[in-house]
Amino acid sequence: MKATIITIGDEILIGQIVDTNSVSIARHLNGAGITVESKLSIGDSDHQIESSIRTALLTSQVVVITGGLGPTKDDITKHTLARIFNSELRYNDTEGQHIESLLARRGIAFTELNRSQAMLPACCTPLHNAHGTAPGMWFECEGDAVVVSLPGVPFEMEHLMQDEVIPRLKKRFMLKSIVHLTLITHGIAESLLAERIAAWEDALPDYMHLAYLPAPNIVRLRLSAYDVERSEAEVAMRQEFGKLEQLIGDHIVGEEGASVESNVHRILSERGLTLATAESCTGGNIAASFTSMAGASAYFLTGIVAYSNAAKSNILGVDSATIERHGAVSREVVEQMAEGARRISGADYAIATSGIAGPSGGSVEKPVGTVWMAVATPTRTISMMRNSGTDRQQIIKRASAYVVEMLYNELRKL
Amino acid sequence: MKATIITIGDEILIGQIVDTNSVSIARHLNGAGITVESKLSIGDSDHQIESSIRTALLTSQVVVITGGLGPTKDDITKHTLARIFNSELRYNDTEGQHIESLLARRGIAFTELNRSQAMLPACCTPLHNAHGTAPGMWFECEGDAVVVSLPGVPFEMEHLMQDEVIPRLKKRFMLKSIVHLTLITHGIAESLLAERIAAWEDALPDYMHLAYLPAPNIVRLRLSAYDVERSEAEVAMRQEFGKLEQLIGDHIVGEEGASVESNVHRILSERGLTLATAESCTGGNIAASFTSMAGASAYFLTGIVAYSNAAKSNILGVDSATIERHGAVSREVVEQMAEGARRISGADYAIATSGIAGPSGGSVEKPVGTVWMAVATPTRTISMMRNSGTDRQQIIKRASAYVVEMLYNELRKL
Numbered sequence: 001m002k003a004t005i006i007t008i009g010d011e012i013l014i015g016q017i018v019d020t021n022s023v024s025i026a027r028h029l030n031g032a033g034i035t036v037e038s039k040l041s042i043g044d045s046d047h048q049i050e051s052s053i054r055t056a057l058l059t060s061q062v063v064v065i066t067g068g069l070g071p072t073k074d075d076i077t078k079h080t081l082a083r084i085f086n087s088e089l090r091y092n093d094t095e096g097q098h099i100e101s102l103l104a105r106r107g108i109a110f111t112e113l114n115r116s117q118a119m120l121p122a123c124c125t126p127l128h129n130a131h132g133t134a135p136g137m138w139f140e141c142e143g144d145a146v147v148v149s150l151p152g153v154p155f156e157m158e159h160l161m162q163d164e165v166i167p168r169l170k171k172r173f174m175l176k177s178i179v180h181l182t183l184i185t186h187g188i189a190e191s192l193l194a195e196r197i198a199a200w201e202d203a204l205p206d207y208m209h210l211a212y213l214p215a216p217n218i219v220r221l222r223l224s225a226y227d228v229e230r231s232e233a234e235v236a237m238r239q240e241f242g243k244l245e246q247l248i249g250d251h252i253v254g255e256e257g258a259s260v261e262s263n264v265h266r267i268l269s270e271r272g273l274t275l276a277t278a279e280s281c282t283g284g285n286i287a288a289s290f291t292s293m294a295g296a297s298a299y300f301l302t303g304i305v306a307y308s309n310a311a312k313s314n315i316l317g318v319d320s321a322t323i324e325r326h327g328a329v330s331r332e333v334v335e336q337m338a339e340g341a342r343r344i345s346g347a348d349y350a351i352a353t354s355g356i357a358g359p360s361g362g363s364v365e366k367p368v369g370t371v372w373m374a375v376a377t378p379t380r381t382i383s384m385m386r387n388s389g390t391d392r393q394q395i396i397k398r399a400s401a402y403v404v405e406m407l408y409n410e411l412r413k414l
Numbered sequence: 415m416k417a418t419i420i421t422i423g424d425e426i427l428i429g430q431i432v433d434t435n436s437v438s439i440a441r442h443l444n445g446a447g448i449t450v451e452s453k454l455s456i457g458d459s460d461h462q463i464e465s466s467i468r469t470a471l472l473t474s475q476v477v478v479i480t481g482g483l484g485p486t487k488d489d490i491t492k493h494t495l496a497r498i499f500n501s502e503l504r505y506n507d508t509e510g511q512h513i514e515s516l517l518a519r520r521g522i523a524f525t526e527l528n529r530s531q532a533m534l535p536a537c538c539t540p541l542h543n544a545h546g547t548a549p550g551m552w553f554e555c556e557g558d559a560v561v562v563s564l565p566g567v568p569f570e571m572e573h574l575m576q577d578e579v580i581p582r583l584k585k586r587f588m589l590k591s592i593v594h595l596t597l598i599t600h601g602i603a604e605s606l607l608a609e610r611i612a613a614w615e616d617a618l619p620d621y622m623h624l625a626y627l628p629a630p631n632i633v634r635l636r637l638s639a640y641d642v643e644r645s646e647a648e649v650a651m652r653q654e655f656g657k658l659e660q661l662i663g664d665h666i667v668g669e670e671g672a673s674v675e676s677n678v679h680r681i682l683s684e685r686g687l688t689l690a691t692a693e694s695c696t697g698g699n700i701a702a703s704f705t706s707m708a709g710a711s712a713y714f715l716t717g718i719v720a721y722s723n724a725a726k727s728n729i730l731g732v733d734s735a736t737i738e739r740h741g742a743v744s745r746e747v748v749e750q751m752a753e754g755a756r757r758i759s760g761a762d763y764a765i766a767t768s769g770i771a772g773p774s775g776g777s778v779e780k781p782v783g784t785v786w787m788a789v790a791t792p793t794r795t796i797s798m799m800r801n802s803g804t805d806r807q808q809i810i811k812r813a814s815a816y817v818v819e820m821l822y823n824e825l826r827k828l
Contacts, residue, residue, distance in 0.1 A: 015450075042451075071608060191485045286698070297722075300697075315716060357705075
């Protein structure tokens with residue numbers, strides 16, 4: 001079963017936005033056993049939309065389109081679809097009422113343009129968009145193919161894929177599984193890795209395909225198998241990866257999927273432990289990453305963004321003399337920050353960061369990128385310093401990752 | 415002058431990575447006056463690569479390909495290109511020596527697989543990749559078209575586009591300009607905005623194309639003009655945007671790059687005013703967004719993520735009886751949070767949020783998405799409630815946007 005994804009919008013072609021919709025749609029389709037053969041991005045052009053859909057239907061049984069369903073003049077997808085399917089636009093009462101009440105809840109007037117969003121090709125099955133004003137559309141074509149049109153707003157598209165499109169595709173087609181399993185390696189260059197595991201790669205069963213995905217200090221090894229029984233294939237692929245333990249054991253990080261944050265989230269939730277944060281250079285990024293996960297309120301008590309020295313002293317109780325003597329970016333201060341956060345929040349664990357995110361503020365001894373990190377636990381406080389380059393966003397991201405990993409290493413000992 | 419971008423890699427089609435390469439390539443091409451007609455992502459398949467290039471050349475004079483140039487078996491792009499252009503792979507001494515010395519600097523042995531990266535189709539012009547082991551390739555085809563193949567590692571591709579591909583394209587073709595100018599509006603729904611500026615939109619010169627790009631609480635208006643003289647077009651487009659001042663002046667944030675956050679950042683910095691945050695449901699997201707901007711340490715004093723009721727009382731001094739009586743998600747509590755943040759930090763302004771980000775925790779009176787927001791200023795405290803839907807990430811984003819906008823509206827009065 002093959003699919004083509006078409007994303008519509010001039011903003012994609014001029015590089016004004018990053019197309020994450022097609023990433024999510026590809027994952028959903030793969031998860032349901034449907035192979036994405038190609039992804040295409042085109043402009044808001046009637047001609048391009050029509051010819052792309054017609055071409056896609058030559059090789060794909062499923063075509064998923066996003067974008068061009070807004071209320072304004074540059075959104076033309078619906079009109080093109082009506083024409084392709086020889087259908088006329090008709091007002092859909094159910095969707096119209098939904099749009100009206102949704103806007104009312106947000107205090108926005110229902111205008112003629114909003115009304116036009118409930119005009120749908122008569123031949124389509126509307127897909128109810130609980131989170132927005134543009135309904136999705138499901139078209140059944142001759143010869144068993146399906147064309148689906150979804151709004152381009154990412155989270156609306158996401159809910160429609162999950163709640164409407166995938167269940168309908170599973171009902172309509174008999175689908176086998178696609179299985180991807182990824183092993184993350186670190187500290188070995190792609191070419192050396194490939195040489196080291198060449199014999200293993202050559203001996204893989206024909207239906208398993210190996211891919212190398214290099215990134216700084218990391219290479220992902222992905223095994224893929226198409227049109228298989230999921231559980232059998234997963235067992236066989238794990239057995240193959242198991243053989244790598246002897247060849248490159250030192251370089252294996254683990255399977256793709258769980259992030260360090262989500263592992264910490266799970267351990268704290270399961271064990272009824274609590275967390276506080278005291279952030280200087282990471283500026284709330286760590287607190288935001290935990291609290292973005294549903295259920296965080298069970299363990300996340302307090303986060304302090306102590307950007308000023310006064311905040312470090314007054315709120316976290318860091319000794320002003322220590323700041324004076326060692327500077328705010330120091331082992332002594334970051335340890336007191338972590339301990340202070342633990343104390344004032346009553347949390348079991350606290351993590352702290354203090355560093356120079358730049359672009360200014362660096363010195364010879366403490367250049368931009370210098371970050372001290374600490375973790376205070378019920379039994380001790382540990383700390384370390386890392387330099388994380390010169391780019392402000394990268395420094396914030398990397399320091400956040402390092403200190404959460406420090407916490408994770410402590411929690412893993414439990 | 416039209417271009418097609420082709421990105422190669424199964425990892426794109428299964429949704430394992432977000433394709434940012436094509437975003438950057440599109441920006442570079444647009445910046446040089448070349449219109450991207452479509453972007454296509456395909457798998458590591460000899461047949462797909464060949465047919466995609468042949469199809470692209472029917473409509474585009476420039477085809478830029480990335481990916482599939484690594485040293486391992488799954489990287490096949492180079493072989494396909496050699497076949498398409500009836501050429502054979504030959505060892506290129508210059509590139510070979512570069513790869514060897516680059517690996518030596520990183521302490522990595524030069525293997526047979528690395529040597530194969532210097533094997534290039536005899537008919538291409540190698541594009542020197544100073545930052546990696548895979549050279550780019552420049553092919554000139556019959557009929558004035560150019561095919562360029564670049565490695566998929568983002569920063570290697572980036573340098574090659576900038577240092578090699580764009581200068582060569584400018585030399586080879588007579589290019590006019592493409593100009594995009596984007597105006598950011600806030601606090602007005604897309605449909606209302608479209609109605610308000612309909613007459614203005616209808617009166618735009620034919621060569622200017624208007625697009626609407628909605629995001630939570632923001633709509634970007636983009637004017638685009640193709641094959642024009644840059645400076646003239648920019649002047650004309652700024653004049654058109656100038657006319658919007660009278661129509662929607664209150665809702666204009668500024669040109670692309672401006673955001674409500676960055677305007678607040680600018681005003682606070684310029685006036686020597688300071689800020690603190692007290693976040694519950696937004697969980698540090700607001701603090702993180704301010705502190706991600708260079709120079710935030712001049713005004714951002716303290717952020718409190720008061721997730722637990724105890725944190726609200728103990729750190730921010732919210733009256734426990736008030737929480738008991740009105741609930742943590744209430745006007746009374748959020749105002750006390752803002753005032754408390756202002757008091758303990760000594761900041762001039764403080765903003766606070768308290769809401770139900772979900773998925774659980776909602777009730778009939780206060781469903782998921784209910785968020786109370788407050789701004790404490792030197793003279794008063796204001797607050798409002800908004801419902802921001804049912805999706806956790808959206809609720810966090812929208813509530814953050816609303817409350818920063820409340821602050822901005824206060825600061826604009828100064």
